[in-house]
Amino acid sequence: xxxxxxxxxxxxxxxxxxxxxxxxxxxxxxxxxxxxxxxxxxxxxxxxxxxxxxxxxxxxxxxxxxxxxxxxxxxxxxxxxxxxxxxxxxxxxxxxxxxxxxxxxxxxxxxxxxxxxxxxxxxxxxxxxxxxxxxxxxxxxxxxxxxxxxxxxxxxxxxxxxxxxxxxxxxxxxxxxxxxxxxxxxxxxxxxxxxxxxxxxxxxxxxxxxxxxxxxxxxxxxxxxxxxxxxxxxxxxxxxxxxxxxxxxxxxxxxxxxxxxxxxxxxxxxxxxxxxxxxxxxxxxxxxxxxxxxxxxxxxxxxxxxxxxxxxxxxxxxxxxxxxxxx
Numbered sequence: 001x002x003x004x005x006x007x008x009x010x011x012x013x014x015x016x017x018x019x020x021x022x023x024x025x026x027x028x029x030x031x032x033x034x035x036x037x038x039x040x041x042x043x044x045x046x047x048x049x050x051x052x053x054x055x056x057x058x059x060x061x062x063x064x065x066x067x068x069x070x071x072x073x074x075x076x077x078x079x080x081x082x083x084x085x086x087x088x089x090x091x092x093x094x095x096x097x098x099x100x101x102x103x104x105x106x107x108x109x110x111x112x113x114x115x116x117x118x119x120x121x122x123x124x125x126x127x128x129x130x131x132x133x134x135x136x137x138x139x140x141x142x143x144x145x146x147x148x149x150x151x152x153x154x155x156x157x158x159x160x161x162x163x164x165x166x167x168x169x170x171x172x173x174x175x176x177x178x179x180x181x182x183x184x185x186x187x188x189x190x191x192x193x194x195x196x197x198x199x200x201x202x203x204x205x206x207x208x209x210x211x212x213x214x215x216x217x218x219x220x221x222x223x224x225x226x227x228x229x230x231x232x233x234x235x236x237x238x239x240x241x242x243x244x245x246x247x248x249x250x251x252x253x254x255x256x257x258x259x260x261x262x263x264x265x266x267x268x269x270x271x272x273x274x275x276x277x278x279x280x281x282x283x284x285x286x287x288x289x290x291x292x293x294x295x296x297x298x299x300x301x302x303x304x305x306x307x308x309x310x311x312x313x314x315x316x317x318x319x320x321x322x323x324x325x326x327x
Contacts, residue, residue, distance in 0.1 A: 025087055025103065026270055030299040033257075034081055034092040036074030041189070042208060042291045046123050046255050047093045049287050059088070059270040074098045075109065078258070082111045086260040088267035091119060097166040100311040104165045104318040106325050113311070118303040119257040122279065123293040127167050127251060128209035128235065129158070129174070130221045132197040135204065142225045142244045142247035151178050158184040158204040159193035164325060167206040170227060170241075170249050172321045176244055179221040189270060197221065208253075209235055210292015226315045227251040235294050242314065248317065254296055256303055272300050279292040 002064055018166050031054060035047045044066065044325045051064030069077040077092050084090035099113055131145060134155060149156035160168035163186040175182035185194035190207040195203040210230055216222045226232045226243045229250050241249035257275060259268060276297040285295045 025264070025267060028060045028088045028267075031060045031064040031088070031271075032084075032090045033064045033066050034069050034077040034084075034090065034105055035224060036069055036071070036077030036092075036094060037064060038189075039066075039069055042125065042210060042248075042293060043095060045291055049284050050122060050275055050278045053281060053284060054274045057270075057274035057277065058149050059267075059274040064091075073102065073162065075102065075106070075111075079110045081258060081260060082115045085262055086262040086264075088259070088263060088271060090259070092116075092206070092258045093122065094258060095166070095255055096307065096310060099256075099258075099307055100167065100172050100314050101164070101318065104315055105323060109208070113196075113307070114253070115259050115261050116258040117263060118300050118307060119259050119268055120275050120300055121298055121303045121306075122255045122257060122275060123288050124252050124254040124296040125208040125210060125293055126226045126232045127170055127206055127308070128205050128212060128223045128226040128232070129171070129204055129241075130194075130197060130200055130223045131204045132202070132221055133200040133296065134197075134202065135222075140222065142194065142239075142241070142246075144304060146174075146178050146180050146303060146321070147161070147201070149182060151236060151287045155203050156181065157185050157202055158206055159187050159196060159202050161190045161193065162186050162188065162205050164323060166251060166253050167208075169317065169321055169323070170233065170272050171204075171206040171252060172323065173248050173317065174241070174246060176320065192220075203297045208292060213292055232292075233294070234289070236275055256307070268300055287301070 033047045033051050035044055037043055047066045051066055054060050055063040069080050074094055081092040139145050158171040185202055189212040193205045194211050196202045198215055209226050212223055213223050223235055223238045225244055226235055226238050227241055227249055231240055279297045281297040
């Protein structure tokens with residue numbers, strides 16, 4: 001069911017070669033995909049699942065090689081892409097926040113969005129707020145949590161995968177919009193924060209909702225809200241932030257593929273078609289669903305329009321939060 005829901009975002013029945021205009025330099029022999037976070041993370045899984053399915057397409061002969069260029073909140077990978085050959089042999093995968101939020105939070109950044117072109121979207125994630133055993137079992141809704149946080153200010157803290165991340169800003173906006181002080185605790189990734197929430201060292205965590213799935217069946221966490229425009233198919237019983245009165249917290253963050261700005265259009269189109277074909281494979285969709293991700297394909301133009309709108313949306317929100325990397 002999850003595969004069908006994700007795959008419906010484009011017409012996967014159209015033959016791959018109908019999308020990919022043949023031209024000079026195609027197919028390339030092999031593609032490198034830069035990813036700015038460690039192996040084993042959800043985005044890394046997206047790059048690897050799709051990268052291996054690109055082999056034998058009109059875009060590339062061989063499966064892609066994934067290179068984890070970690071550091072600087074994913075910016076090192078994008079800095080490397082800026083100076084990479086614009087011939088289709090190098091792409092980068094990045095979460096949307098790296099393109100739409102970082103420009104507002106980093107005073108010094110060695111690339112601009114104009115240095116790249118979007119090849120296409122790959123998978124979308126919903127973020128969620130979960131509480132652990134530090135919060136009484138009677139707290140079952142977002143309203144309950146905020147009331148508890150107001151009554152217990154010394155314990156009212158939430159973790160995120162890192163300062164300046166999208167989950168950090170979701171939690172910060174929740175505190176601002178509710179008028180309740182919620183202290184932010186940044187972690188180096190989702191895993192240590194979720195571990196501390198499960199262990200009762202911190203009250204709550206905001207992170208991609210898929211990171212909670214291994215703990216829910218054991219009852220070690222309670223997810224109180226998710227950030228999608230609709231309820232997550234992985235957590236259909238959990239209401240969204242918007243349903244609970246916080247429309248500003250509607251965030252659907254996707255992983256997207258990018259190439260250097262001067263890459264010829266026919267190469268971008270061929271790569272987009274190959275990515276869409278990979279996403280149309282039920283085994284890829286099921287594999288990503290197990291991580292709490294939904295496939296989301298489409299055209300480069302659709303992805304670029306979403307990126308632009310999201311970038312414009314985050315400007316005033318970042319100013320409202322008042323965060324910069326110097327904060």
